[in-house]
């Protein structure tokens with residue numbers, strides 16, 4: 199498990215480099231932000247450069263993990279399909295090839311011959327990232343790669359990534375929108391039970407280098423299995439809620455009834471809104487909010503798996519809100535925790551993997567009980 203963790207930290211850093219390069223290199227940036235008009239709207243390569251960047255990152259992670267742990271191939275999933283259609287109507291399967299040149303050649307076919315963009319992207323994919331320090335020495339978990347599966351969200355909060363607003367982050371404060379909400383999320387779950395056992399979160403745009411103007415990222419990780427609970431984040435003392443009441447973070451599109459119930463519970467100052475499902479769970483992990491409540495099924499397994507593992511390592515978790523409100527013993531009932539191994543067979547496409555019952559992310563069980571009490575009978 200320590201080797202898998204080191205590898206995931208490395209590939210997440212590579213993914214963050216690709217995300218940064220797509221914003222830093224003009225030919226890629228233009229593809230990323232361009233408005234689609236007229237005829238171009240129907241060309242899939244133009245329509246979906248962002249999707250291509252996502253697919254390329256996802257395939258790179260599959261490629262690198264599969265090379266070191268072949269038993270995991272077939273159990274590495276993500277949001278995107280790697281089948282593309284170029285402007286000529288040809289179908290292309292995007293994969294990471296063994297050399298940078300081959301990858302560039304393949305990408306050029308999806309980018310309708312834009313060799314500059316294809317080469318820049320291939321270069322970022324094949325580049326070795328700077329070493330990631332993680333004190334994983336002595337971390338032994340009795341699980342083998344053949345028991346595990348992976349969920350990847352190559353870039354969560356894509357709209358913030360594309361808008362690209364730069365914020366100066368203040369220590370200890372939640373900042374509702376901007377580039378810092380974009381996260382690379384890699385979660386590992388147990389195939390037999392679906393529990394999340396390891397998570398890596400990479401924030402590609404954490405701090406802008408005042409000298410060079412480039413961005414520095416930040417990463418977080420956690421492992422949770424049986425009595426082994428290790429997290430790169432330490433628990434904040436008291437947190438923003440502390441004795442003064444609970445703080446919550448919501449999506450700005452949350453239902454009015456939930457907004458009202460939580461305004462009553464937390465008070466207007468302790469109820470915050472932020473973009474990105476992954477970023478909102480990260481806020482709970484970092485103690486910038488006590489809970490993240492979502493009443494809709496608008497998140498997916500790839501959004502929640504990685505940060506869920508970190509919360510478990512800290513003694514918290516992520517429950518299905520609908521099930522949690524129905525359960526008699528609330529937080530004591532572990533059956534309400536989200537799992538990652540089984541699709542909803544009554545749905546098709548991405549919806550098979552949605553967290554349909556909504557969710558509550560929490561660090562402390564007592565907070566989950568308070569949320570259950572405040573929302574019971576209201577949804």
Ligand code: 2IP
Nearest residue numbers: 353354355356449473474475496497
């Ligand atoms: C999205 C992204 C959105 C979030 C949505 C996710 O993933 O995190 O920001 O909505 O649930 O699925 P909201 O910000 O309202 O919480 P992606 O950006 O990868 O599509």
Ligand code: CA
Nearest residue numbers: 351354355501
């Ligand atoms: Ca997402």
